[in-house]
Amino acid sequence: MAEDNGEKKGAGLLDRIRQDVADLKEVVKEKGKDELESLKEPEKTQLFRSIFRVKHDETPRNRALSVLSNVFFHLHPAKVNRDAVKYKFTWGMGGITFYLFIVLTFTGVLLMFYYHPSKVQAFRDILYLENDVPFGKLLRNMHRWAAHLMIIAVWLHMFRVFLTGSYKRPREFNWCIGVLLMVLTLLLSFTGYLLPDDQLGFWAVTVGTNMARATPLLGTEGPFGALLGMTPYNDVRFALLGGSIVDANALLRAYIWHCIAIPLIASIFMALHFWRVRKDGGISGPAPVMLESEIKEEKGHRPVILRPSGVQ
């Protein structure tokens, strides 16, 4: 009885599969034909449409897709709470800092076309940029002022985050990344100081790296430094300068840290920073809150309840 039933069922299934395969064959045949036709007429391909984008309908779905499917925007949330972007809350300082970083990267790369990081030429190149290179003075001043502004914007951003309590749960990790980014910004500023190779930068770096002598353990004049065998020729200052005095090696090292290494490290941390902003509940406003009723609906699995501080 049971066997008989199974046999019948099996037969029915087999027939259905046969029918499906036959249908599929037809479909594939037609598709193949279409493809063959399109190959004969290459101007009818999607190639140009794929390069020169077309305007899509302004539907909410398309607007969300334009963010989600774009490599440059995909870190950004597809939708932002209307209240979260109020300048009253955000001051826009994080965005301004990022904008200034882009400006600095762009003007910095342009300046690199004329600058040689060597003792003989560095200061001459600065004079050349200032006095003879077309738009050189403008570029150099843009780089300089954007650098000053970036330091100010970073501090104001940190101040705003502190005032709105945005360093609290669940944003602690992002606060730490932010502190690291602030230190990297200061290091960028410091390493850029030496590059003109003028008196101001030279003595500023002399003073700055002399402070590194007092590093605990790693500096020759720092606590426990001498005990660990640190001398002016093997301590942390020596590694920074590539020598015991601020000279050609120090200039080249400052240049490489300034133009390549620190921007690279900072970019990685920036990507992390922006990603975490989104994951931790957006650019401003309280941390995501779950209502009691929402929690009861989901049974078996207890979500983490995130409450703004002060709410029990």
Added chain:
Amino acid sequence: MRRRVIWGMIYGYLGINLLMFLRFFFPRALYEPNTVFNIGYPADFSLGIDQRYLMTNRVWIIREPDRIFVIFARCTHLGCTPEWKSSENKFKCPCHGSGYDSEGVNFEGPAPRPMDRARVDKDATGKLIVDTSRLYMDDPRAGVNQFNDPGAYLPV
């Protein structure tokens, strides 16, 4: 077990690479002025402060009636090079304003101690050899005064 061995090898490899990376930042050969140099005979120096070797070797040679010593021209505050102001009879640091008297002893500004003195010796021919990699300091806070040690000055 096998997985742990493989991961151990990978971490070991990366660790050794990190050490190489760190060591890479400490060059062996330096193209810097030699720290040991010859400044000639004691008789070449008249009483007072001599600036001949300031630009090349960062030192002042101080000749007193009974001795000669060498001040390493580095401010003890944050390492700038002070300037000798003969009209005011003092060394003045342009960075943060530390002042030192004609023997390099601090009396104004943020400097915590007198300027260090470099080792000075006489070689077999009677010429003076200075070594700025061997400094003698007088640090009242640490209770160390090496200015009267042999090598910190040369009786003449």
